[in-house]
Amino acid sequence: MKILVVEDEKGLREALIRSLSGEGYLADGASDGEEGYALICSGLYDLVLLDIMLPVYDGLEVLRRIRGQGLQVPVILLTARSSVSDKVGGMDLGADDYLTKPFAMPELLARIRMVARRGAGSGPDPHIKAGDLSLDPQSFTLTGPGGRSVRLGAKEYQLMEYLMRNPKQILSREQITQRVWGYDAEAEYNNVDVYVSFLRKKIKFVQAASKISAVRGVGYELEEAE
Numbered sequence: 001m002k003i004l005v006v007e008d009e010k011g012l013r014e015a016l017i018r019s020l021s022g023e024g025y026l027a028d029g030a031s032d033g034e035e036g037y038a039l040i041c042s043g044l045y046d047l048v049l050l051d052i053m054l055p056v057y058d059g060l061e062v063l064r065r066i067r068g069q070g071l072q073v074p075v076i077l078l079t080a081r082s083s084v085s086d087k088v089g090g091m092d093l094g095a096d097d098y099l100t101k102p103f104a105m106p107e108l109l110a111r112i113r114m115v116a117r118r119g120a121g122s123g124p125d126p127h128i129k130a131g132d133l134s135l136d137p138q139s140f141t142l143t144g145p146g147g148r149s150v151r152l153g154a155k156e157y158q159l160m161e162y163l164m165r166n167p168k169q170i171l172s173r174e175q176i177t178q179r180v181w182g183y184d185a186e187a188e189y190n191n192v193d194v195y196v197s198f199l200r201k202k203i204k205f206v207q208a209a210s211k212i213s214a215v216r217g218v219g220y221e222l223e224e225a226e
């Protein structure tokens with residue numbers, strides 16, 4: 001899961017990104033409302049932590065704009081203000097949750113899990129499924145049709161999740177690099193090839209018939225098989 005942290009306080013933004021990365025999430029930062037809005041519109045994020053007091057435009061304005069665009073990405077508002085009117089205003093604009101600063105990291109992580117589960121909207125089963133593969137976002141475990149499973153590393157998981165959420169779609173190396181390694185990463189395109197080869201071995205290990213196909217000169221797609 002990829003999270004965007006829109007927070008102008010550099011120390012807090014960096015601490016949040018570090019903590020989220022430590023929990024196995026991918027996280028990027030934005031330091032004002034304009035940058036945050038542009039990044040959210042890229043569609044690369046699964047959840048947004050959005051501070052209310054921000055330069056350029058504030059968090060409520062960012063929220064109003066993204067919901068106005070029809071973007072349904074889950075948003076957790078962060079604010080130093082604990083005023084009831086902010087909270088009501090934010091929820092009215094389509095925030096999924098609201099956290100008053102200062103907050104403890106375990107509290108934030110619990111809220112993220114809750115909002116992510118709700119966002120999945122597929123009932124009690126949080127597993128991501130595609131063809132005969134099942135992926136567990138809690139344990140990073142990939143399971144085949146016979147129940148054989150294997151644990152994925154953090155990057156392997158992010159790549160597998162991206163492929164499984166977009167089956168039968170060609171994902172370019174560029175899209176994959178941006179999604180899995182982020183905008184600032186020094187990742188090279190052939191990282192993608194290396195990680196695809198790791199995943200192919202693991203798909204074989206769990207005895208699944210679904211496979212990652214290379215589309216020459218473009219990228220990869222997940223071919224689903226039952």
Ligand code: CA
Pocket residue numbers: 007008009051052053054
């Ligand atoms: Ca702020």
